[in-house]
Amino acid sequence: xxxxxxxxxxxxxxALTAGESRVLYSRLFGPDEAVLSKQxxxxxxxxxxxxxxxxxxxxxxxxxxxxxLSREASGRQLVDAVPGDEALVLQDADSGVVRLRAGxxxxxxxxxxxxxxxxxxxxLVCEPHDNLLLAEGVLRNLTRHCLDNLHMLxxxxxxxxxxxxxxxxxxxxxxxxxxxxxxxxxxxxxEKEAASSMAK
Amino acid sequence: xxxxxxxSLIKQAREIQETELQKFYSRLVKLLQLKELGYETLDSLxxxxxxxxxxxxxxxxxxxxxxxxxxxxxxILSKKFVDWLRYASIVQGGGASSGGFFTGPRSRxxxxxxxxxxxxxxxxxxxxxxxTEDQWMNxxxxxxxxxxxxxxxSVSSGNSTMDxxxxxxxxxxxxxxxxxxxxxxxxxxxxxRLREKAFxxxxxxxxxxxxxxxxxxxxxxxxxxLFGRLSSDLSxxxxxxxxxxxxxxxxxxxxxxxxxxWKLVFGRFPAELFNDPFLAHELLRFxxxxxxxxxxxxxxxIRFLPNFLKFLAWDSSAVVDDFVDLLPSLVTxxxxxxxxxxxxxxxxxxxxxxxxxxxxxxxxxxxxxDAFRNPAFRGLFLFLLRVETGHTIDRLSTxxxxxxxxxxxxxVVRCAQVxxxxxxxxxxxxxxxxxxxxxxxxTFRLRFPASFFLPxxxxxxxxxxxxxxxxxxKLRPSLVVDQSHELLEFAGTTxxxxxxxxxxxxxxxxxxxxxSMSSDSSCSVALITSCFETLEAVLFxxxxxxxxxxxxxxxxxxxxxxxxxLAKLASRSHDLIPRVSLFFxxxxxxxxxxxxxxxxxxxxLVAIVTRGEELWSLLKAPGVAQSVLxxxxxxxxxxxHRDTNLAVPLQLRVLTRLTHSQ
Numbered sequence: 001x002x003x004x005x006x007x008x009x010x011x012x013x014x015a016l017t018a019g020e021s022r023v024l025y026s027r028l029f030g031p032d033e034a035v036l037s038k039q040x041x042x043x044x045x046x047x048x049x050x051x052x053x054x055x056x057x058x059x060x061x062x063x064x065x066x067x068x069l070s071r072e073a074s075g076r077q078l079v080d081a082v083p084g085d086e087a088l089v090l091q092d093a094d095s096g097v098v099r100l101r102a103g104x105x106x107x108x109x110x111x112x113x114x115x116x117x118x119x120x121x122x123x124l125v126c127e128p129h130d131n132l133l134l135a136e137g138v139l140r141n142l143t144r145h146c147l148d149n150l151h152m153l154x155x156x157x158x159x160x161x162x163x164x165x166x167x168x169x170x171x172x173x174x175x176x177x178x179x180x181x182x183x184x185x186x187x188x189x190x191e192k193e194a195a196s197s198m199a200k
Numbered sequence: 201x202x203x204x205x206x207x208s209l210i211k212q213a214r215e216i217q218e219t220e221l222q223k224f225y226s227r228l229v230k231l232l233q234l235k236e237l238g239y240e241t242l243d244s245l246x247x248x249x250x251x252x253x254x255x256x257x258x259x260x261x262x263x264x265x266x267x268x269x270x271x272x273x274x275x276i277l278s279k280k281f282v283d284w285l286r287y288a289s290i291v292q293g294g295g296a297s298s299g300g301f302f303t304g305p306r307s308r309x310x311x312x313x314x315x316x317x318x319x320x321x322x323x324x325x326x327x328x329x330x331x332t333e334d335q336w337m338n339x340x341x342x343x344x345x346x347x348x349x350x351x352x353x354s355v356s357s358g359n360s361t362m363d364x365x366x367x368x369x370x371x372x373x374x375x376x377x378x379x380x381x382x383x384x385x386x387x388x389x390x391x392x393r394l395r396e397k398a399f400x401x402x403x404x405x406x407x408x409x410x411x412x413x414x415x416x417x418x419x420x421x422x423x424x425x426l427f428g429r430l431s432s433d434l435s436x437x438x439x440x441x442x443x444x445x446x447x448x449x450x451x452x453x454x455x456x457x458x459x460x461x462w463k464l465v466f467g468r469f470p471a472e473l474f475n476d477p478f479l480a481h482e483l484l485r486f487x488x489x490x491x492x493x494x495x496x497x498x499x500x501x502i503r504f505l506p507n508f509l510k511f512l513a514w515d516s517s518a519v520v521d522d523f524v525d526l527l528p529s530l531v532t533x534x535x536x537x538x539x540x541x542x543x544x545x546x547x548x549x550x551x552x553x554x555x556x557x558x559x560x561x562x563x564x565x566x567x568x569x570d571a572f573r574n575p576a577f578r579g580l581f582l583f584l585l586r587v588e589t590g591h592t593i594d595r596l597s598t599x600x601x602x603x604x605x606x607x608x609x610x611x612v613v614r615c616a617q618v619x620x621x622x623x624x625x626x627x628x629x630x631x632x633x634x635x636x637x638x639x640x641x642x643t644f645r646l647r648f649p650a651s652f653f654l655p656x657x658x659x660x661x662x663x664x665x666x667x668x669x670x671x672x673x674k675l676r677p678s679l680v681v682d683q684s685h686e687l688l689e690f691a692g693t694t695x696x697x698x699x700x701x702x703x704x705x706x707x708x709x710x711x712x713x714x715x716s717m718s719s720d721s722s723c724s725v726a727l728i729t730s731c732f733e734t735l736e737a738v739l740f741x742x743x744x745x746x747x748x749x750x751x752x753x754x755x756x757x758x759x760x761x762x763x764x765x766l767a768k769l770a771s772r773s774h775d776l777i778p779r780v781s782l783f784f785x786x787x788x789x790x791x792x793x794x795x796x797x798x799x800x801x802x803x804x805l806v807a808i809v810t811r812g813e814e815l816w817s818l819l820k821a822p823g824v825a826q827s828v829l830x831x832x833x834x835x836x837x838x839x840x841h842r843d844t845n846l847a848v849p850l851q852l853r854v855l856t857r858l859t860h861s862q
Contacts, residue, residue, distance in 0.1 A: 001347060015207060022210075069517045070477075073610045097481040099521055111481065129350060132482060133438050160209055161246040180343045183313070185327040 002135065002177040003106065004028050004125040005170060007146065008060040010067040011078075011119035021060035021121070025163055027170055028052055029177025033107050055105040059112060063123050066098050067116040081118055086147040090140065093117045097132070100125075115143050120152065126179075134179045141187075145169050145194070168197050213251045221251070274352050278394040281341045281348070285401050288338040290318055292328035310335075323405055345398055420456065423447075427461065437469050441482050448493055462498060470507040471587055474553060477518060480511045484522040491529050503588045505530055509542055513549040514611065516618045527622060528629045536630055538589050543622055545584065548599055550615040551606035552584045571602040620664045627668035631675060666706040673710045677719035680710055684727060687711055692734040694741050697758055698751040705761050708735065712765025713830065716772055725773050732769045732776050735762055736783070743787070746797035756804040760811045764829070767815040771826040777819050784816040 006026040013022050032048060043051065071078070071094055081089045094116040102109045108128065113135055115122045122143040126135050146152065146169070150162055172194045173180070182190065216224075228248060231241040291308050310318050310328040318326050322335055324342050331339075427443050430436040444465045451458040465483070473479050487494070487508070494501050508530070511519050531539050542549075555572040558564055571577050580602070583593045593599075606612050673680055680687065687707055690696060696704045715731055717723050739762045742754050766783070770776035790796060791809045799805045818825045827835070 001344075013207065015211075066518065069614070070515075073515065073614065075610065096477040096518060098518070099481065099485075101521070111485075113478075128485075129346065132478060136478060160250055161243070163250075164246070175340070178340070178344050180339060181324045182339065183325055183327055185329075186324075186331065186339060189331060 001030055002124055002126055002130065002138075002174055002179060003030055003110065004056065004059065004123075005142065005174065006056055006060060006121075006123045006125075007166075008064070008121050008123065009119060010064050010116050010121040019061060019065060021057070021064040023056055023060050024120070024160060025166055026053075026056045027167070028056070029174075058105045059100070059123060059125060060121070062098050062100070063112060063114045063121050066096055066114065067094060067121055070094050070096055071116070078118060083151060086144070089117055090115075090144055090147060093143075095136075113139055115139055117143060117147065117152075122146070130179060134181065138173060138179055142169060142173055145173075145191075169194055172197075209250065213247070216251055224248070224251075275390045277348075278352075278390040281345070282390075282394050284334060284337040284341045285345075285398065286321055288322040288334045289332055290322050290326070291332070293330040293332035293335060321401075323401060325405060342401065345401075349394075349398065420446075420450065424456070431460075431464050434468075434472060437473055437476070437479050438482055440465065441486055445486065445490070448490055448497065452497055458498065462501060462504075466501055466504040466507060467587055470504070470510050471585070474510040474514045475557070477515060480515065480519055481522075484508075484511060484519055484526070488522060488525055491526070495529070502530060502532060502535060503590070505535055505539065505589050506542060506586050507588070509546065509549065510553065512618070513546050513615055514553050516550075516611075516614045520618045520621070523618075523622060524625060527625045531626060531629045535589060538592075540623075540626060541592070543619060543626060545596075546619055546622075547607075547612050547616045548603055549584050550612045551603045551609065552581055554606070554609060554611055555581075556585070566605065568603050568605055577602060623664040623668075627664070627671070631672065663702065666703050669703075669706055669710060673714055677714040680714035681720035681723045681727070684711070684715060684731065688731055688734050692738060694738050695748075697738065697742055697754050698747060701755060701758060705755075705758050708758075708761050708765050711735070712761070712768040715769065716830065718830075718832070728769050728773045729776065732766060732773075732779075735766055735769075736779065738762065739766065739783070743790075743796075743798050753798055753800050756799070756801075756808055759799075759808055763808075763812055763815060767819060767825070768829045770819060771822060771829050774822050777822060780819060781816060784812045787812050 004026065007024045008026075009016075009022045009024070012018060013020070016022060032052065074094070076094075096114055098112040098114065100106060100110040100112055106125070111126045111128070111130070111132060113124045113126060113132065122139060124135055124139045124142075126132060146166060149165060149169075172190050180186075224244070224247075228241075228244045231244060234241070290310050292310055310322060310326040312318055313325055313327060322338055324339050326335075328335075423443055423446055427440070427447075430440055430443075444461050447456070447458045447461045450456075451461075469479065469483060508526070512523050551568065552572070555566075555569055558566070558569060559572060572581055577598070580593070580595060580599050583591060584599075687710070691704070691707050691711060711731055712735075715723060715728060739759070743759065747753050763784075766776075766780050770780045788809060791805055795802065796805060799808065818828055
């Protein structure tokens, strides 16, 4: 099961220090670890929410550093993209996996798949038994939809204001964090559905 | 992409004041009361959402109930899964045309991937124009099947053919369930029936995969066939990992030869796909999770050590964590020496892999690339790119020269940064592995004469070496006598004083401290004398002239360590004492004349001379000198309160004080 999907910055942002990453969208799936852990059960709901948020930030920071290391090592320069370049930008995107040890910050080991598209990172936190090949496909699919529907290239990024669209997308492509074995027909069907609900 | 516009939006949302928020809220309420919900309403709702997220206002939190399904729930769900997996309808769902001359029941059936009408039950590989509810449930059920089986259908009861330790045994149990119960599945309890149906589902999927292999399943004949089909195409590498897992788990039981699998997965994949981050992650995870199993069933896997390290050389930052876990298991008595050399060669390997990548590019002009393509140096590079253990190389310095320009390539730099960390782990592991093949001292002979191929801050690696050298010698003092020849060769080379100061200091200290009969009875007077003479010659040389051009003066620590070592050696063989005394008197005389060419700082010179004087006076009482300079162990670890002989004076003193106070 996927534990988390997030969209965050992977390039320097004015208001933040060098290594930090701004989380623009995050969605956690599955039971709240804090509820399950005995010691954390004493936290108030607000504290638990902050804890979740902190975990998400940790993931974003790790991915941010992985992205910059990967880009530095490959030596490729980032080219500014304009709306309409979505397919190209996705094809050229950097990708990789980060291993999170148990406890850092999730209670068990996680594999974090990431796609670095221009200044944004799209990240999927997967559990050890998840099919990573499937997850990679889902991540690319999600990213493509986000790029297409949220006008992420160019100046006006609507990701902050249109988070409900991403929610809809996730509820179709990744229901409750479940990776789906979809053949092309199922995918077409889903995408039609998703497109019509997003247009509303 | 992430624009200033977004940044200011967040800022606004964060800093919104109470009054402003109230105004916004009342406006929103008015908008929501309108009949038509326009763009403005939607936009305002989005902004409200953003404000709430950015602001940590307390929200109602939906608490998911913990997954504490009862046995009854599990049973009911298992039954439902069976229905959805096995008995989903095979007619196409909504939207399929119902009229027309050629339509009949069969044309409305789902088809296989190649277009032929489906002859068996519905699976995720069946296609249609639209899909019914239960067909969707079929997809969802299969998607979560593995997780479900792993969580709720643990294999504790019944199967004696099972390995108790094997965690992924659930699927293995499916195999043995089928063999045990042929067709009387209706009589099985719900959990077992689900497993049976899941197995049938998987078998059908394998059959459907004939045209388009994209999933992996678990029956040996099918697995073997699959392996045969996929092994020739490297693009299926990641798909082959679960197959390898299956072979590892069940190969022995089924008496199948797995050699071809390991040759492919450990022999070819790392060599040709080292730059695929996903494969690297999954293959290294496979190694980590199956270490015990591999060591038990396929212990020869360790010969692919040079191959595994290719992942590390290519993308150090991404996989160093995996190697921190793996390294201790890869260091065995047989691989210890080669492992050390390979770790030190890692930056070279990193550069070579980059060159291998770039060699297809005819545009780039690089000296190292020319060298890489040059047949004369082929052997060197092939050595680095070797797949299995068991080889050594001599012409390291040639390699270093050829790859000099690679020292600041980002990949190589990152690689060089992880080497000291791994060396630490290596040395920590080595002390627990057999005593005969302690490799570090042998390495000094081979590696230290050649320069380190690491960018300027190569000192971390040197420091690691020095630290572990001390540790090793402390643990096994006899090593120093054993390897004295190599150590003296290093210590006798004056150039090392300037270029490898830190290590040199440690080597000299180690010689002074441990080259004695108490460390190893085979240490002869002749050996002590020979060592003395070597160190004496170096000390004379560096204190009689200025440092060579381009070098700084030797640090005082080097000089005092040399002096102390000489004093220690002399205390063990008293004939040498006059020679030491001669040196110290010369030193005092020279220093009295003012500044010297080999020491820039006056205070340092004073400290050196003072030390010399202390040692000189100590050596005037030879018997005492030895105990002071190299105290025997029982002095260093006092146990006076336990030793009755030593305790007596203490007891007397206590008694005296007590009696006197009265």
